[in-house]
Amino acid sequence: MQDLYIDATNTSPEVDFRFNEHQLVLRGESYPENAAAFFGPITEALREYLEQSQDQTIEVIIELTYFNSSSTKVLFNIFDMLNTAAANNTINLHWRHDEDDDTILEFGEDLHEDFPAINYIPESFES
Amino acid sequence: MSPDQASPAPKRSATTPNTAFDLKKSTLVASPELFSDDILHLFHEHAALDVIPIVEDTLPIGLVNRHVFMNEMARPYMREIYGRKSCIAFMDKQPLIVEENTPIQELSFRALAAGQKALSDGFIIVKNGAYTGVGSGFDLVDAVTKLQAEKSRMVMESIEYASVIQKSFLRPSQRDLAACLPDHVLLWEPRDVVGGDFFVFRHFDDGFFIAVIDCTGHGVPGAFMTLIMASLLDRLLQHGNPRDPASVMAEMNRMVKSILAQDGKHEDGGGSDDGMDTAFVWFNTAQRSMTWAAAKTPLFIVEPASSDAAPPVKVEQINGDRMGVGYRTTPMSHAWINHNLNLAPGSSVFITTDGIIDQPGGAKRIAFGKKRLKNMLTEHHSLPLMAQGSRIMQAFGTYQGEQTRRDDVTFFGFRP
Numbered sequence: 001m002q003d004l005y006i007d008a009t010n011t012s013p014e015v016d017f018r019f020n021e022h023q024l025v026l027r028g029e030s031y032p033e034n035a036a037a038f039f040g041p042i043t044e045a046l047r048e049y050l051e052q053s054q055d056q057t058i059e060v061i062i063e064l065t066y067f068n069s070s071s072t073k074v075l076f077n078i079f080d081m082l083n084t085a086a087a088n089n090t091i092n093l094h095w096r097h098d099e100d101d102d103t104i105l106e107f108g109e110d111l112h113e114d115f116p117a118i119n120y121i122p123e124s125f126e127s
Numbered sequence: 128m129s130p131d132q133a134s135p136a137p138k139r140s141a142t143t144p145n146t147a148f149d150l151k152k153s154t155l156v157a158s159p160e161l162f163s164d165d166i167l168h169l170f171h172e173h174a175a176l177d178v179i180p181i182v183e184d185t186l187p188i189g190l191v192n193r194h195v196f197m198n199e200m201a202r203p204y205m206r207e208i209y210g211r212k213s214c215i216a217f218m219d220k221q222p223l224i225v226e227e228n229t230p231i232q233e234l235s236f237r238a239l240a241a242g243q244k245a246l247s248d249g250f251i252i253v254k255n256g257a258y259t260g261v262g263s264g265f266d267l268v269d270a271v272t273k274l275q276a277e278k279s280r281m282v283m284e285s286i287e288y289a290s291v292i293q294k295s296f297l298r299p300s301q302r303d304l305a306a307c308l309p310d311h312v313l314l315w316e317p318r319d320v321v322g323g324d325f326f327v328f329r330h331f332d333d334g335f336f337i338a339v340i341d342c343t344g345h346g347v348p349g350a351f352m353t354l355i356m357a358s359l360l361d362r363l364l365q366h367g368n369p370r371d372p373a374s375v376m377a378e379m380n381r382m383v384k385s386i387l388a389q390d391g392k393h394e395d396g397g398g399s400d401d402g403m404d405t406a407f408v409w410f411n412t413a414q415r416s417m418t419w420a421a422a423k424t425p426l427f428i429v430e431p432a433s434s435d436a437a438p439p440v441k442v443e444q445i446n447g448d449r450m451g452v453g454y455r456t457t458p459m460s461h462a463w464i465n466h467n468l469n470l471a472p473g474s475s476v477f478i479t480t481d482g483i484i485d486q487p488g489g490a491k492r493i494a495f496g497k498k499r500l501k502n503m504l505t506e507h508h509s510l511p512l513m514a515q516g517s518r519i520m521q522a523f524g525t526y527q528g529e530q531t532r533r534d535d536v537t538f539f540g541f542r543p
Contacts, residue, residue: 029487065492066533069341069343073454098491101491101494101496102498103485103494103497
Protein backbone atom coordinates (compact mmCIF):
# COMPACT_ATOMS: atom_id res chain seq x y z
CA MET A 1 0.00 0.00 0.00
CA GLN A 2 1.17 3.52 -0.87
CA ASP A 3 2.64 5.50 2.04
CA LEU A 4 1.07 8.87 2.81
CA TYR A 5 3.12 11.98 3.48
CA ILE A 6 1.75 15.52 3.87
CA ASP A 7 3.96 18.42 4.92
CA ALA A 8 2.98 20.48 7.93
CA THR A 9 1.51 23.94 7.44
CA ASN A 10 0.75 26.64 10.02
CA THR A 11 -2.72 25.20 10.50
CA SER A 12 -2.29 21.51 9.73
CA PRO A 13 0.02 18.81 11.06
CA GLU A 14 2.71 16.78 9.33
CA VAL A 15 1.24 13.46 8.31
CA ASP A 16 3.75 10.64 7.88
CA PHE A 17 1.89 7.37 7.47
CA ARG A 18 4.41 4.67 6.54
CA PHE A 19 1.97 1.85 6.05
CA ASN A 20 4.72 -0.45 4.79
CA GLU A 21 6.67 0.03 8.03
CA HIS A 22 3.46 0.01 10.12
CA GLN A 23 4.31 3.37 11.58
CA LEU A 24 1.87 6.30 11.60
CA VAL A 25 3.01 9.77 12.69
CA LEU A 26 1.02 12.99 13.21
CA ARG A 27 3.07 15.98 14.33
CA GLY A 28 2.36 19.71 14.76
CA GLU A 29 -0.78 21.77 15.14
CA SER A 30 -4.20 21.16 13.68
CA TYR A 31 -6.74 23.88 13.13
CA PRO A 32 -7.61 23.86 9.43
CA GLU A 33 -10.71 25.89 8.49
CA ASN A 34 -12.34 22.68 7.31
CA ALA A 35 -10.99 19.74 9.30
CA ALA A 36 -13.29 17.24 7.58
CA ALA A 37 -11.84 18.22 4.19
CA PHE A 38 -8.24 18.04 5.39
CA PHE A 39 -8.56 14.72 7.18
CA GLY A 40 -10.94 13.06 4.68
CA PRO A 41 -8.24 11.50 2.48
CA ILE A 42 -6.12 10.69 5.55
CA THR A 43 -8.81 8.71 7.35
CA GLU A 44 -9.71 7.05 4.05
CA ALA A 45 -6.14 5.80 3.56
CA LEU A 46 -6.00 4.69 7.18
CA ARG A 47 -9.26 2.80 6.85
CA GLU A 48 -7.97 0.97 3.81
CA TYR A 49 -4.72 0.12 5.61
CA LEU A 50 -6.45 -1.13 8.75
CA GLU A 51 -8.85 -3.27 6.76
CA GLN A 52 -5.96 -5.29 5.38
CA SER A 53 -3.94 -5.38 8.62
CA GLN A 54 -3.94 -8.61 10.58
CA ASP A 55 -1.75 -9.65 13.55
CA GLN A 56 0.33 -6.57 12.98
CA THR A 57 2.09 -4.36 15.51
CA ILE A 58 1.33 -0.79 14.53
CA GLU A 59 3.22 2.12 16.06
CA VAL A 60 1.16 5.29 16.20
CA ILE A 61 3.14 8.37 17.18
CA ILE A 62 1.15 11.50 17.94
CA GLU A 63 2.92 14.73 18.78
CA LEU A 64 0.35 17.49 18.51
CA THR A 65 0.61 20.75 20.43
CA TYR A 66 -2.73 22.26 19.48
CA PHE A 67 -5.91 21.04 17.81
CA ASN A 68 -9.23 22.79 17.51
CA SER A 69 -12.57 21.20 18.31
CA SER A 70 -13.33 20.03 14.78
CA SER A 71 -9.90 18.38 14.58
CA THR A 72 -10.62 16.76 17.94
CA LYS A 73 -13.69 15.12 16.45
CA VAL A 74 -11.65 13.75 13.57
CA LEU A 75 -8.96 12.51 15.97
CA PHE A 76 -11.62 10.65 17.93
CA ASN A 77 -12.77 8.98 14.71
CA ILE A 78 -9.20 7.96 13.97
CA PHE A 79 -8.71 6.51 17.46
CA ASP A 80 -12.03 4.77 17.17
CA MET A 81 -10.81 3.07 13.99
CA LEU A 82 -7.55 2.11 15.71
CA ASN A 83 -9.43 0.83 18.73
CA THR A 84 -11.51 -1.43 16.52
CA ALA A 85 -8.43 -2.59 14.63
CA ALA A 86 -6.80 -3.46 17.96
CA ALA A 87 -9.02 -6.56 18.10
CA ASN A 88 -6.80 -8.18 15.47
CA ASN A 89 -3.63 -6.13 15.84
CA THR A 90 -1.40 -4.58 18.48
CA ILE A 91 -1.76 -0.81 18.43
CA ASN A 92 0.89 1.11 20.36
CA LEU A 93 -0.10 4.74 20.78
CA HIS A 94 2.90 6.90 21.65
CA TRP A 95 1.26 10.03 23.01
CA ARG A 96 4.04 12.59 23.00
CA HIS A 97 3.76 15.84 24.93
CA ASP A 98 6.01 18.50 26.41
CA GLU A 99 6.71 17.73 30.06
CA ASP A 100 4.92 20.97 31.05
CA ASP A 101 1.95 20.55 28.73
CA ASP A 102 -0.77 19.31 31.06
CA THR A 103 -3.47 20.09 28.46
CA ILE A 104 -2.15 17.60 25.92
CA LEU A 105 -1.39 15.03 28.63
CA GLU A 106 -4.94 15.30 29.95
CA PHE A 107 -6.32 14.78 26.46
CA GLY A 108 -4.19 11.65 26.11
CA GLU A 109 -5.54 10.29 29.38
CA ASP A 110 -9.10 10.85 28.16
CA LEU A 111 -8.23 8.94 25.00
CA HIS A 112 -6.81 6.11 27.08
CA GLU A 113 -10.07 5.89 29.01
CA ASP A 114 -12.22 5.93 25.86
CA PHE A 115 -10.16 3.53 23.74
CA PRO A 116 -8.94 0.83 26.12
CA ALA A 117 -7.94 -1.63 23.39
CA ILE A 118 -5.11 0.69 22.30
CA ASN A 119 -1.83 0.43 24.25
CA TYR A 120 -1.50 3.97 25.56
CA ILE A 121 2.13 5.00 26.01
CA PRO A 122 2.51 8.58 27.25
CA GLU A 123 5.93 10.01 26.42
CA SER A 124 6.97 13.36 27.80
CA PHE A 125 9.88 15.25 26.36
CA GLU A 126 11.88 18.30 27.39
CA SER A 127 12.08 21.25 25.07
CA MET B 128 4.10 55.12 -42.98
CA SER B 129 4.40 57.32 -39.95
CA PRO B 130 3.37 55.74 -36.69
CA ASP B 131 -0.16 56.68 -35.83
CA GLN B 132 -1.54 57.64 -32.51
CA ALA B 133 -4.20 55.56 -30.80
CA SER B 134 -7.43 57.12 -29.60
CA PRO B 135 -7.00 59.18 -26.42
CA ALA B 136 -7.03 57.26 -23.17
CA PRO B 137 -10.40 56.94 -21.51
CA LYS B 138 -11.00 59.15 -18.52
CA ARG B 139 -9.89 57.26 -15.44
CA SER B 140 -12.69 56.96 -12.98
CA ALA B 141 -11.93 57.47 -9.31
CA THR B 142 -13.51 54.13 -8.47
CA THR B 143 -11.97 50.70 -8.83
CA PRO B 144 -11.41 49.60 -12.44
CA ASN B 145 -13.91 46.97 -13.55
CA THR B 146 -12.87 45.98 -17.06
CA ALA B 147 -9.88 46.07 -19.40
CA PHE B 148 -11.34 49.32 -20.78
CA ASP B 149 -10.56 51.07 -17.50
CA LEU B 150 -6.88 50.14 -17.81
CA LYS B 151 -6.57 51.30 -21.40
CA LYS B 152 -3.74 53.66 -22.32
CA SER B 153 -2.85 55.09 -25.67
CA THR B 154 0.64 54.57 -27.02
CA LEU B 155 2.64 54.75 -30.19
CA VAL B 156 1.77 51.97 -32.57
CA ALA B 157 3.62 50.82 -35.66
CA SER B 158 2.46 49.24 -38.88
CA PRO B 159 4.16 46.02 -40.04
CA GLU B 160 5.44 47.94 -43.07
CA LEU B 161 7.86 49.81 -40.81
CA PHE B 162 11.45 48.56 -40.81
CA SER B 163 13.30 47.43 -37.77
CA ASP B 164 15.46 50.57 -38.11
CA ASP B 165 12.30 52.69 -37.73
CA ILE B 166 11.46 50.87 -34.52
CA LEU B 167 15.02 51.43 -33.33
CA HIS B 168 14.59 55.17 -33.92
CA LEU B 169 11.27 55.18 -32.12
CA PHE B 170 12.78 53.51 -29.08
CA HIS B 171 15.68 55.99 -29.16
CA GLU B 172 13.34 58.97 -29.47
CA HIS B 173 10.88 57.86 -26.81
CA ALA B 174 12.89 56.72 -23.84
CA ALA B 175 9.79 55.95 -21.77
CA LEU B 176 8.43 53.57 -24.37
CA ASP B 177 8.72 49.92 -23.26
CA VAL B 178 6.60 48.27 -25.90
CA ILE B 179 5.29 49.08 -29.35
CA PRO B 180 2.20 47.29 -30.63
CA ILE B 181 2.27 46.34 -34.29
CA VAL B 182 -1.09 46.98 -35.92
CA GLU B 183 -2.07 46.01 -39.45
CA ASP B 184 -5.01 48.22 -40.50
CA THR B 185 -6.93 47.86 -37.27
CA LEU B 186 -5.77 44.37 -36.34
CA PRO B 187 -3.07 43.95 -33.66
CA ILE B 188 -0.57 41.35 -34.84
CA GLY B 189 2.19 41.59 -32.25
CA LEU B 190 4.04 43.46 -29.55
CA VAL B 191 7.67 44.60 -29.68
CA ASN B 192 9.44 44.66 -26.33
CA ARG B 193 12.19 47.27 -26.02
CA HIS B 194 14.69 45.06 -24.23
CA VAL B 195 14.19 42.03 -26.40
CA PHE B 196 14.39 44.17 -29.52
CA MET B 197 17.45 46.16 -28.45
CA ASN B 198 19.32 43.02 -27.42
CA GLU B 199 18.64 41.40 -30.75
CA MET B 200 19.65 44.44 -32.73
CA ALA B 201 22.86 44.86 -30.73
CA ARG B 202 24.15 41.47 -31.86
CA PRO B 203 26.74 41.47 -34.69
CA TYR B 204 25.35 41.99 -38.20
CA MET B 205 21.74 42.04 -37.01
CA ARG B 206 21.21 45.64 -38.05
CA GLU B 207 22.78 44.95 -41.41
CA ILE B 208 20.55 41.92 -41.95
CA TYR B 209 17.27 43.09 -40.42
CA GLY B 210 17.51 46.90 -40.36
CA ARG B 211 15.77 47.30 -43.71
CA LYS B 212 13.31 44.48 -43.20
CA SER B 213 9.84 44.47 -41.65
CA CYS B 214 9.78 45.15 -37.93
CA ILE B 215 7.76 41.99 -37.30
CA ALA B 216 11.01 39.98 -37.12
CA PHE B 217 11.48 40.68 -33.43
CA MET B 218 7.94 41.10 -32.21
CA ASP B 219 6.09 38.74 -29.91
CA LYS B 220 3.58 37.25 -32.32
CA GLN B 221 1.27 36.00 -29.58
CA PRO B 222 0.79 38.83 -27.13
CA LEU B 223 -2.17 38.73 -24.79
CA ILE B 224 -5.08 40.42 -26.57
CA VAL B 225 -8.27 41.14 -24.67
CA GLU B 226 -11.58 42.79 -25.47
CA GLU B 227 -12.34 46.09 -23.73
CA ASN B 228 -15.23 44.59 -21.81
CA THR B 229 -13.14 41.80 -20.22
CA PRO B 230 -13.68 41.93 -16.44
CA ILE B 231 -10.54 42.59 -14.40
CA GLN B 232 -10.80 39.23 -12.65
CA GLU B 233 -10.92 37.30 -15.93
CA LEU B 234 -8.15 39.49 -17.33
CA SER B 235 -5.93 38.64 -14.38
CA PHE B 236 -6.47 34.89 -14.89
CA ARG B 237 -5.65 35.22 -18.58
CA ALA B 238 -2.57 37.32 -17.80
CA LEU B 239 -1.36 34.64 -15.39
CA ALA B 240 -2.03 31.92 -17.96
CA ALA B 241 -0.02 33.91 -20.51
CA GLY B 242 2.95 33.81 -18.16
CA GLN B 243 5.60 36.35 -17.27
CA LYS B 244 5.30 38.38 -20.49
CA ALA B 245 1.78 39.68 -19.84
CA LEU B 246 3.01 41.27 -16.65
CA SER B 247 6.23 42.70 -18.10
CA ASP B 248 5.06 43.69 -21.62
CA GLY B 249 1.43 44.33 -20.79
CA PHE B 250 -1.39 43.40 -23.13
CA ILE B 251 -3.27 44.74 -26.12
CA ILE B 252 -6.84 45.93 -25.78
CA VAL B 253 -9.28 45.60 -28.66
CA LYS B 254 -12.90 46.38 -29.41
CA ASN B 255 -14.54 43.77 -31.60
CA GLY B 256 -11.05 42.68 -32.58
CA ALA B 257 -9.89 46.20 -33.57
CA TYR B 258 -6.92 47.73 -31.73
CA THR B 259 -7.88 50.45 -29.24
CA GLY B 260 -4.94 50.62 -26.80
CA VAL B 261 -2.66 48.80 -24.40
CA GLY B 262 -2.72 47.95 -20.71
CA SER B 263 0.29 47.56 -18.44
CA GLY B 264 1.00 44.68 -16.10
CA PHE B 265 1.56 47.14 -13.28
CA ASP B 266 -1.88 48.70 -13.75
CA LEU B 267 -3.44 45.24 -13.83
CA VAL B 268 -1.78 44.20 -10.56
CA ASP B 269 -2.85 47.54 -9.08
CA ALA B 270 -6.45 47.01 -10.24
CA VAL B 271 -6.59 43.44 -8.89
CA THR B 272 -5.21 44.60 -5.55
CA LYS B 273 -7.83 47.37 -5.35
CA LEU B 274 -10.55 44.93 -6.34
CA GLN B 275 -9.51 42.50 -3.59
CA ALA B 276 -9.27 45.32 -1.07
CA GLU B 277 -12.73 46.49 -2.08
CA LYS B 278 -14.16 42.98 -1.75
CA SER B 279 -12.59 42.36 1.64
CA ARG B 280 -13.74 45.80 2.78
CA MET B 281 -17.31 44.83 1.88
CA VAL B 282 -16.99 41.51 3.70
CA MET B 283 -15.46 43.22 6.73
CA GLU B 284 -18.20 45.83 6.81
CA SER B 285 -20.77 43.08 6.75
CA ILE B 286 -19.00 41.25 9.60
CA GLU B 287 -18.65 44.49 11.57
CA TYR B 288 -22.37 44.90 11.37
CA ALA B 289 -22.93 41.26 12.32
CA SER B 290 -20.84 42.04 15.37
CA VAL B 291 -23.19 44.89 16.29
CA ILE B 292 -26.06 42.37 16.22
CA GLN B 293 -24.16 39.75 18.21
CA LYS B 294 -23.19 42.29 20.86
CA SER B 295 -26.79 43.52 21.13
CA PHE B 296 -27.80 39.94 21.76
CA LEU B 297 -25.38 39.84 24.72
CA ARG B 298 -26.47 43.14 26.19
CA PRO B 299 -29.53 42.06 28.23
CA SER B 300 -27.41 39.37 29.89
CA GLN B 301 -24.65 41.84 30.69
CA ARG B 302 -27.17 44.30 32.14
CA ASP B 303 -28.86 41.67 34.35
CA LEU B 304 -25.50 40.29 35.43
CA ALA B 305 -24.26 43.70 36.52
CA ALA B 306 -27.48 44.34 38.43
CA CYS B 307 -27.54 40.97 40.27
CA LEU B 308 -23.84 40.31 40.83
CA PRO B 309 -21.76 43.43 41.41
CA ASP B 310 -18.62 41.33 41.90
CA HIS B 311 -18.31 39.57 38.57
CA VAL B 312 -16.17 39.43 35.47
CA LEU B 313 -17.23 38.72 31.92
CA LEU B 314 -14.65 38.90 29.16
CA TRP B 315 -15.85 38.02 25.70
CA GLU B 316 -13.32 38.19 22.89
CA PRO B 317 -14.28 36.67 19.56
CA ARG B 318 -11.23 35.78 17.51
CA ASP B 319 -12.64 37.22 14.27
CA VAL B 320 -14.88 40.15 15.27
CA VAL B 321 -17.85 37.79 15.64
CA GLY B 322 -17.54 34.33 17.13
CA GLY B 323 -18.92 31.09 18.46
CA ASP B 324 -18.66 31.90 22.16
CA PHE B 325 -21.72 33.16 23.96
CA PHE B 326 -23.00 34.01 27.37
CA VAL B 327 -26.48 34.04 28.86
CA PHE B 328 -27.58 35.39 32.24
CA ARG B 329 -31.24 35.35 33.35
CA HIS B 330 -32.60 36.58 36.62
CA PHE B 331 -35.49 34.77 38.36
CA ASP B 332 -37.29 35.45 41.67
CA ASP B 333 -35.29 32.88 43.63
CA GLY B 334 -31.98 32.97 41.80
CA PHE B 335 -30.31 33.19 38.44
CA PHE B 336 -29.36 31.03 35.49
CA ILE B 337 -26.00 31.30 33.72
CA ALA B 338 -24.79 29.67 30.53
CA VAL B 339 -21.27 29.92 29.13
CA ILE B 340 -21.39 28.52 25.62
CA ASP B 341 -18.69 27.56 23.12
CA CYS B 342 -20.31 26.63 19.83
CA THR B 343 -18.35 24.76 17.16
CA GLY B 344 -16.40 27.01 14.91
CA HIS B 345 -15.64 30.68 15.16
CA GLY B 346 -16.16 33.67 12.90
CA VAL B 347 -19.38 33.82 10.94
CA PRO B 348 -20.38 30.12 11.19
CA GLY B 349 -19.69 30.23 14.94
CA ALA B 350 -21.85 33.33 15.27
CA PHE B 351 -24.68 31.61 13.38
CA MET B 352 -24.51 28.81 15.92
CA THR B 353 -24.64 31.19 18.89
CA LEU B 354 -27.85 32.74 17.59
CA ILE B 355 -29.45 29.30 17.18
CA MET B 356 -28.33 28.23 20.66
CA ALA B 357 -29.33 31.51 22.30
CA SER B 358 -32.84 31.42 20.89
CA LEU B 359 -33.33 27.75 21.81
CA LEU B 360 -32.09 28.40 25.33
CA ASP B 361 -34.33 31.43 25.61
CA ARG B 362 -37.34 29.31 24.75
CA LEU B 363 -36.31 26.59 27.20
CA LEU B 364 -35.81 29.07 30.01
CA GLN B 365 -39.31 30.43 29.50
CA HIS B 366 -41.01 27.04 29.55
CA GLY B 367 -38.54 24.68 31.20
CA ASN B 368 -37.06 24.56 34.68
CA PRO B 369 -33.90 26.64 35.03
CA ARG B 370 -33.39 25.11 38.51
CA ASP B 371 -32.55 21.80 36.82
CA PRO B 372 -29.69 22.68 34.42
CA ALA B 373 -29.09 19.03 33.39
CA SER B 374 -32.64 18.71 32.12
CA VAL B 375 -32.38 22.00 30.23
CA MET B 376 -29.17 20.69 28.66
CA ALA B 377 -30.72 17.36 27.68
CA GLU B 378 -33.70 19.12 26.14
CA MET B 379 -31.39 21.48 24.29
CA ASN B 380 -29.42 18.49 22.95
CA ARG B 381 -32.60 17.00 21.51
CA MET B 382 -33.65 20.31 19.94
CA VAL B 383 -30.26 21.04 18.38
CA LYS B 384 -29.98 17.55 16.98
CA SER B 385 -33.37 17.73 15.34
CA ILE B 386 -33.24 21.27 13.97
CA LEU B 387 -29.76 20.70 12.48
CA ALA B 388 -30.77 17.25 11.20
CA GLN B 389 -28.12 15.61 13.39
CA ASP B 390 -30.58 13.11 14.78
CA GLY B 391 -29.41 10.19 12.65
CA LYS B 392 -32.48 10.38 10.42
CA HIS B 393 -30.78 12.31 7.66
CA GLU B 394 -27.59 10.41 6.92
CA ASP B 395 -26.78 11.98 3.58
CA GLY B 396 -23.23 12.63 4.69
CA GLY B 397 -23.16 16.28 3.68
CA GLY B 398 -24.88 17.74 6.71
CA SER B 399 -23.51 19.52 9.72
CA ASP B 400 -21.96 18.08 12.84
CA ASP B 401 -22.23 21.06 15.10
CA GLY B 402 -23.01 21.65 18.71
CA MET B 403 -21.60 23.26 21.79
CA ASP B 404 -19.46 22.76 24.85
CA THR B 405 -21.13 24.54 27.72
CA ALA B 406 -21.84 24.93 31.40
CA PHE B 407 -25.35 25.70 32.67
CA VAL B 408 -25.49 27.01 36.22
CA TRP B 409 -28.43 27.63 38.54
CA PHE B 410 -27.71 29.65 41.68
CA ASN B 411 -30.24 29.87 44.48
CA THR B 412 -29.65 33.24 46.08
CA ALA B 413 -31.21 32.62 49.52
CA GLN B 414 -29.52 29.27 50.10
CA ARG B 415 -26.29 30.13 48.26
CA SER B 416 -26.63 26.74 46.61
CA MET B 417 -25.38 26.10 43.14
CA THR B 418 -26.56 23.38 40.76
CA TRP B 419 -24.80 22.95 37.45
CA ALA B 420 -24.41 20.68 34.50
CA ALA B 421 -21.43 20.90 32.20
CA ALA B 422 -20.53 19.55 28.79
CA LYS B 423 -16.75 19.47 28.33
CA THR B 424 -16.42 22.68 30.32
CA PRO B 425 -14.72 22.77 33.72
CA LEU B 426 -15.74 24.97 36.66
CA PHE B 427 -13.15 26.47 38.97
CA ILE B 428 -14.25 27.17 42.54
CA VAL B 429 -11.95 29.44 44.52
CA GLU B 430 -12.45 29.20 48.28
CA PRO B 431 -10.76 31.47 50.77
CA ALA B 432 -9.10 29.92 53.83
CA SER B 433 -11.52 28.03 56.07
CA SER B 434 -9.21 28.40 59.07
CA ASP B 435 -5.88 29.91 59.92
CA ALA B 436 -4.25 26.49 59.64
CA ALA B 437 -5.54 25.87 56.12
CA PRO B 438 -3.72 27.20 53.06
CA PRO B 439 -4.89 30.75 52.29
CA VAL B 440 -6.87 29.77 49.23
CA LYS B 441 -8.07 26.60 47.55
CA VAL B 442 -8.88 26.26 43.85
CA GLU B 443 -11.00 23.28 42.98
CA GLN B 444 -11.45 22.19 39.39
CA ILE B 445 -14.59 20.25 38.60
CA ASN B 446 -14.60 18.83 35.10
CA GLY B 447 -17.71 18.67 32.97
CA ASP B 448 -19.18 15.54 31.44
CA ARG B 449 -17.14 14.52 28.43
CA MET B 450 -20.09 14.77 26.04
CA GLY B 451 -20.82 17.85 23.95
CA VAL B 452 -24.36 19.07 23.28
CA GLY B 453 -26.08 18.51 19.94
CA TYR B 454 -23.34 16.74 17.98
CA ARG B 455 -24.04 13.78 15.72
CA THR B 456 -22.13 11.46 18.04
CA THR B 457 -24.04 12.64 21.12
CA PRO B 458 -26.97 10.28 21.71
CA MET B 459 -30.44 11.81 21.53
CA SER B 460 -31.15 10.55 25.04
CA HIS B 461 -27.88 11.56 26.69
CA ALA B 462 -28.35 12.73 30.28
CA TRP B 463 -25.90 15.18 31.80
CA ILE B 464 -25.35 15.14 35.55
CA ASN B 465 -26.36 17.87 37.97
CA HIS B 466 -23.60 18.80 40.41
CA ASN B 467 -24.50 20.52 43.67
CA LEU B 468 -22.48 22.75 45.93
CA ASN B 469 -23.14 25.21 48.71
CA LEU B 470 -20.98 28.18 48.07
CA ALA B 471 -19.13 29.39 51.19
CA PRO B 472 -19.10 33.16 51.68
CA GLY B 473 -16.23 34.75 49.82
CA SER B 474 -15.98 31.89 47.33
CA SER B 475 -15.91 32.64 43.66
CA VAL B 476 -16.80 30.57 40.62
CA PHE B 477 -15.03 30.79 37.26
CA ILE B 478 -15.98 29.32 33.91
CA THR B 479 -13.92 29.67 30.77
CA THR B 480 -14.18 28.31 27.26
CA ASP B 481 -11.18 26.39 25.92
CA GLY B 482 -9.92 29.51 24.12
CA ILE B 483 -7.73 30.45 27.08
CA ILE B 484 -6.68 26.98 28.21
CA ASP B 485 -5.69 25.63 24.78
CA GLN B 486 -3.97 28.75 23.42
CA PRO B 487 -0.34 27.96 22.53
CA GLY B 488 2.34 30.41 23.59
CA GLY B 489 5.31 30.91 25.88
CA ALA B 490 8.86 29.89 25.04
CA LYS B 491 7.78 26.29 24.35
CA ARG B 492 4.71 27.15 22.28
CA ILE B 493 2.54 24.88 24.37
CA ALA B 494 -0.98 25.40 25.70
CA PHE B 495 -1.65 28.01 28.41
CA GLY B 496 -3.19 25.19 30.43
CA LYS B 497 -5.45 24.87 33.44
CA LYS B 498 -2.57 24.78 35.91
CA ARG B 499 -1.41 28.24 34.89
CA LEU B 500 -4.96 29.55 35.11
CA LYS B 501 -5.45 28.05 38.58
CA ASN B 502 -2.17 29.54 39.76
CA MET B 503 -3.33 32.95 38.62
CA LEU B 504 -6.70 32.54 40.30
CA THR B 505 -4.86 31.70 43.52
CA GLU B 506 -2.47 34.60 43.17
CA HIS B 507 -5.14 37.24 42.57
CA HIS B 508 -7.99 35.80 44.65
CA SER B 509 -8.23 38.80 46.98
CA LEU B 510 -8.85 41.29 44.14
CA PRO B 511 -12.30 42.21 42.83
CA LEU B 512 -13.17 39.86 39.98
CA MET B 513 -12.92 42.48 37.27
CA ALA B 514 -9.37 43.26 38.39
CA GLN B 515 -8.58 39.53 38.45
CA GLY B 516 -9.93 39.26 34.92
CA SER B 517 -7.74 42.05 33.61
CA ARG B 518 -4.64 40.60 35.32
CA ILE B 519 -5.35 37.19 33.81
CA MET B 520 -6.00 38.58 30.34
CA GLN B 521 -2.82 40.62 30.58
CA ALA B 522 -0.81 37.51 31.47
CA PHE B 523 -2.66 35.59 28.77
CA GLY B 524 -1.71 38.22 26.17
CA THR B 525 1.92 38.10 27.26
CA TYR B 526 1.87 34.31 27.14
CA GLN B 527 0.29 34.30 23.68
CA GLY B 528 3.10 36.61 22.51
CA GLU B 529 3.71 36.32 18.78
CA GLN B 530 1.34 33.39 18.37
CA THR B 531 -1.95 34.04 16.61
CA ARG B 532 -5.13 33.73 18.65
CA ARG B 533 -6.45 30.24 17.93
CA ASP B 534 -10.00 30.47 19.19
CA ASP B 535 -12.67 32.69 20.70
CA VAL B 536 -12.14 33.47 24.36
CA THR B 537 -14.72 33.83 27.11
CA PHE B 538 -13.83 34.19 30.75
CA PHE B 539 -16.57 34.48 33.32
CA GLY B 540 -16.55 34.60 37.10
CA PHE B 541 -18.80 35.65 39.94
CA ARG B 542 -18.57 36.00 43.71
CA PRO B 543 -22.12 36.16 45.13
